[in-house]
Amino acid sequence: MTKSREQMRPQYATALPPIALRYLHVRSLIEISFVILAALAVVLLLLPEAWRGLGAAAVLLSGIVGALVDLPIVNRIIIRNTSYEVVDDLVRIRRGVLVHRDLTISAVQILTVSIVDGPILRRYGLAKVHFTTIAHTDPLGPVTVAEAEALRRRILGDFDTESART
Amino acid sequence: MRGRTALKRLPGRSVVASYLHNFPAVAGLVAVGAFYSVRPETWPGPWALMLVGLLLGIRLIHPLVMWMTMRYLITPDLLLVEHGVWVRRRAAASWDTVAVRELTQPWAYRIFGLSLIDLHVGGESTEGGSFTLSGLNDATAASLVQIGAAAIRSESEPIAPVHDPAPALERAPGDLLYRATARQLLVGGLAQGQVLVAGAAGIYGLVEALETVGLWEFEAYLALGIPLLLAITLLATLIVGMLATLIRFHGFAVWRRGDEFTIRYGVLDRRERVIRSGALVGFRIHRNMIEMLLDRVRVLLLTQDATAGGRTNVALPSLPRGVVSMLLTSMDEGVPSPAILKRRGTRVLGKSLIVVVAIVLLSMTVAVALDTVAAIPRILPLVMAVLTGGLALWSCRFVFTRIAMAGMRVHARQHHIYERHDIVRLPAVHLVSRTTVGASRSQLYRIHYFAGAGRTMIAFCRSPETSNRLTRALAMTAGEVANARIRKGPGLR
Numbered sequence: 001m002t003k004s005r006e007q008m009r010p011q012y013a014t015a016l017p018p019i020a021l022r023y024l025h026v027r028s029l030i031e032i033s034f035v036i037l038a039a040l041a042v043v044l045l046l047l048p049e050a051w052r053g054l055g056a057a058a059v060l061l062s063g064i065v066g067a068l069v070d071l072p073i074v075n076r077i078i079i080r081n082t083s084y085e086v087v088d089d090l091v092r093i094r095r096g097v098l099v100h101r102d103l104t105i106s107a108v109q110i111l112t113v114s115i116v117d118g119p120i121l122r123r124y125g126l127a128k129v130h131f132t133t134i135a136h137t138d139p140l141g142p143v144t145v146a147e148a149e150a151l152r153r154r155i156l157g158d159f160d161t162e163s164a165r166t
Numbered sequence: 167m168r169g170r171t172a173l174k175r176l177p178g179r180s181v182v183a184s185y186l187h188n189f190p191a192v193a194g195l196v197a198v199g200a201f202y203s204v205r206p207e208t209w210p211g212p213w214a215l216m217l218v219g220l221l222l223g224i225r226l227i228h229p230l231v232m233w234m235t236m237r238y239l240i241t242p243d244l245l246l247v248e249h250g251v252w253v254r255r256r257a258a259a260s261w262d263t264v265a266v267r268e269l270t271q272p273w274a275y276r277i278f279g280l281s282l283i284d285l286h287v288g289g290e291s292t293e294g295g296s297f298t299l300s301g302l303n304d305a306t307a308a309s310l311v312q313i314g315a316a317a318i319r320s321e322s323e324p325i326a327p328v329h330d331p332a333p334a335l336e337r338a339p340g341d342l343l344y345r346a347t348a349r350q351l352l353v354g355g356l357a358q359g360q361v362l363v364a365g366a367a368g369i370y371g372l373v374e375a376l377e378t379v380g381l382w383e384f385e386a387y388l389a390l391g392i393p394l395l396l397a398i399t400l401l402a403t404l405i406v407g408m409l410a411t412l413i414r415f416h417g418f419a420v421w422r423r424g425d426e427f428t429i430r431y432g433v434l435d436r437r438e439r440v441i442r443s444g445a446l447v448g449f450r451i452h453r454n455m456i457e458m459l460l461d462r463v464r465v466l467l468l469t470q471d472a473t474a475g476g477r478t479n480v481a482l483p484s485l486p487r488g489v490v491s492m493l494l495t496s497m498d499e500g501v502p503s504p505a506i507l508k509r510r511g512t513r514v515l516g517k518s519l520i521v522v523v524a525i526v527l528l529s530m531t532v533a534v535a536l537d538t539v540a541a542i543p544r545i546l547p548l549v550m551a552v553l554t555g556g557l558a559l560w561s562c563r564f565v566f567t568r569i570a571m572a573g574m575r576v577h578a579r580q581h582h583i584y585e586r587h588d589i590v591r592l593p594a595v596h597l598v599s600r601t602t603v604g605a606s607r608s609q610l611y612r613i614h615y616f617a618g619a620g621r622t623m624i625a626f627c628r629s630p631e632t633s634n635r636l637t638r639a640l641a642m643t644a645g646e647v648a649n650a651r652i653r654k655g656p657g658l659r
Binding site: 088089090092098099100101102103104105106107108109111112113114115116117118119122132133134135137152156 | 257259599604616620622636
């Protein structure tokens with residue numbers, strides 16, 4: 001890759017923690033299970049009796065294929081290709097493989113920083129960080145709770161006084 | 167950061183106050199429940215009792231659950247609120263970002279010496295930017311409002327809010343920079359298309375009024391013939407439109423006093439806006455093909471106006487290019503003169519005409535190609551031609567937009583069927599996102615800035631250097647904005 005390409009798609013200093021992969025696996029399995037259950041309900045309720053077995057088998061097979069793609073491939077790609085850093089009064093986040101999205105937020109312009117942890121995230125000691133800005137931004141994470149609080153402290157707590165001294 | 171133990175619950179009596187506040191609703195639900203238990207045959211029967219039971223349960227449980235799960239922390243620097251049972255959310259905001267503060271005292275809360283406080287960051291519509299504390303001590307709530315007031319909009323803030331209109335409209339508010347004559351306003355209105363819009367609206371209103379009193383019968387006027395009728399309508403539209411433009415912008419003038427600029431215009435509804443030069447976020451300079459022909463441009467002054475105040479950014483009428491150039495230099499001395507103000511309109515008209523011809527040809531090609539297919543409805547070629555034209559016009563906005571950095575400003579320039587140049591000061595830029603597909607060098611930029619509301623510049627760019635310069639400049643201005651936001655409030659210990 002050329003130097004200019006590297007400049008265009010930088011990997012930032014901090015990656016998501018390895019345990020985030022386990023969270024994504026669990027979430028994927030839950031989501032796939034819900035989809036399979038919903039699809040099975042549709043198959044059993046709407047298809048003629050003769051087709052139900054075949055329909056149910058197709059749904060289960062699709063679910064298994066989905067899990068085989070999601071767990072070892074997609075989730076790993078998400079984890080490997082998400083990085084972030086807070087330097088020079090900027091929050092920088094990079095995501096994506098095929099479609100690269102690079103976000104630079106002026107830290108002083110961030111209105112609020114929220115830390116959200118659902119039951120699965122809590123199980124692994126993880127949380128997601130939501131930055132409230134004048135435009136919609138996707139949450140960062142999952143990161144460890146300590147890292148989430150450190151990010152919030154850095155952006156909201158000490159930011160002004162540090163900047164004022166420099 | 168303080169641990170979770172530092173977070174406080176709302177006073178216990180806020181639960182009692184909440185129950186008291188909800189009492190009328192609970193009493194109503196109990197009455198409905200009693201009615202349905204006596205007359206179960208009334209529609210919807212047992213479902214009503216279930217619904218009433220559910221609502222009663224929510225009314226009874228909600229205040230207690232809210233009190234048990236919500237915690238807050240108030241420091242001189244920030245507000246932190248944690249809530250949620252299943253999914254816990256901890257939101258924090260620094261005081262300098264709190265733009266709207268509302269303190270209310272419902273009767274039930276007043277009895278217990280409590281207040282409700284609503285805080286909104288970044289205006290009223292920012293997603294996730296609202297905080298509600300239901301049942302703070304009156305003294306704490308009042309201190310909290312004071313902290314917020316002291317922290318925001320301090321004197322050192324570089325982008326000051328726009329002043330309210332001055333009461334004395336008659337005296338000259340400084341040195342006169344420009345005063346438009348009636349002829350200039352009429353030509354400007356005609357070039358801008360306002361004359362046609364205002365005229366059409368005026369004619370429509372007139373016809374409606376005449377029809378209501380029985381003085382208008384369309385069939386009678388048809389006898390004049392369609393061409394003559396169209397000519398009369400167009401002439402009447404122009405006359406009414408010119409009058410409307412003249413009345414709206416009559417006496418348009420700009421004054422300067424120190425770093426303040428006053429813009430005054432209007433006959434019936436006289437308007438005056440005082441703008442401090444520091445309040446300017448930037449400019450949007452625009453000219454359509456008629457304005458190119460007449461060598462005029464119009465300017466939208468992008469200011470820090472709060473949308474909550476119901477005020478919009480200031481749109482100046484279409485003015486001669488030289489006048490706009492002079493006004494821009496006066497209002498923002500650091501702003502480099504953009505290309506749109508350097509080149510005569512007639513010199514760039516050719517490109518706009520080529521784009522128009524290309525779009526028309528593309529639409530016609532689609533229509534002709536579809537017209538040869540016999541199996542489709544006859545209206546479809548026309549519909550597809552219009553859609554193609556619209557899509558091509560929409561695409562022009564991204565394909566022909568170029569962004570660049572000059573000094574501490576971002577410039578976005580586009581030229582297709584019209585020419586537009588946006589100039590935005592970097593301290594107003596909040597975030598920048600770049601999207602790239604695959605190995606392509608082209609990047610789609612979205613630059614979000616605040617000018618009364620969140621606004622976005624969207625453009626393609628192939629130069630990685632632009633990205634680096636933008637990022638460096640953003641980091642530099644972030645420090646400046648932060649320096650200007652040192653809190654001055656006494657704080658709440």
